[in-house]
Amino acid sequence: MQMITQMLATDLDGTLVGDEKQLKDLLTYYEGLEKKVTLVYVTGRHRQSALELINEASIPMPSILISDVGTGIYIGNDLKPDEEWNLLMKKNWNPEAIKKIASHYPTIVQQKLPDESRISYTVQEDEGSVNKLKQELLEANIPHKFIFSSGRDIDILPENSGKGSALTYVIEKYVDDQASILIAGDSGNDEEMISLGYPSVIVANAQPELIAIQDHPQLFRATKNCAGGIHEAWLHFYDN
Incomplete structure (x- = not known):
């Protein structure tokens, strides 16, 4: 897999998915960019449930799927398990x-x-x-x-898992050091990845426990819901 140079790492339910118009606008915007934005889905759903939602919501297949609140990582067109991560999870x-x-x-x-x-x-x-x-x-x-x-x-x-730990592993293994990164979430199980210090967005419809987290210099609090908030944040960080 080629090193990623632009990446959206996003929760699915209530974050990327939840407002069809805003989602369509975001995907259209990404399609028009000169450089491809690699999609990484970071979800509490298990693998099959995530694939069902991807199909139902008609969203693109991700290059990387982080499932089960960070206990599973699947890579590439076939979304094959990252075996190194699997071994770590069993420890x-x-x-x-x-x-x-x-x-x-x-x-x-x-x-x-x-x-x-x-x-x-x-x-x-x-x-x-x-x-x-x-x-x-x-x-x-x-x-x-x-x-x-x-x-x-x-x-x-497992003690070494969670969305933040899994996303850190993915960034270190698959993402270029100079990559443009945006992390998006809406609930408490997203806090760990939102708090990593990378450019991040809390969408406007987020759960109270996520809204209440401490600010960091790269945290953007969106005024729009779901994909609209992601779009708003991408423009904030990367629209030059």
Whole structure:
């Protein structure tokens, strides 16, 4: 794969996807640029679910797909797994121990996923249990990363994963040092990548937990929703 020189790394639901007109305008703008903007999708969805959304929303296939909140990385036209990343994700990962502890909390319901590269739960009207679960996992010394977002979603991931860690890996391996980069998100599981220090945008329709994060010099807070906010931010950073 050639080194990337211009890259949009974006969440899908509520960020790139969510406003058809703004999405069409953004893609038309990118098509008119002299240099290709490489699309990297960074999503909480698993691989097959992400592909279904890509088809439903009629958006271009990405050059790189980061799935499952950063536990999967798929590369190239065939979106083949990055095996080096896969091996890293398996290190110290113990989903059975996590599920055993989470079973103590009846209001925290496990989501059905095709594999256990991550474990995700939905909280049913009891956010107090979230902190208790988080604390119990820490006390058990189980290597993991804990992400709570949108007031209802818990993602428990391998310790070296997450959208920020996965995107850092992609940038170091596949992106030119002088590349133009924009990172876009709308919810709490995007905070890690939005906070890496690269040019980033929080779209106007973002969840409160992302809106509340600390500013950094390269963070742009859009006034438009979804793809409109991405377009606004790209012009802010790169329209010379």
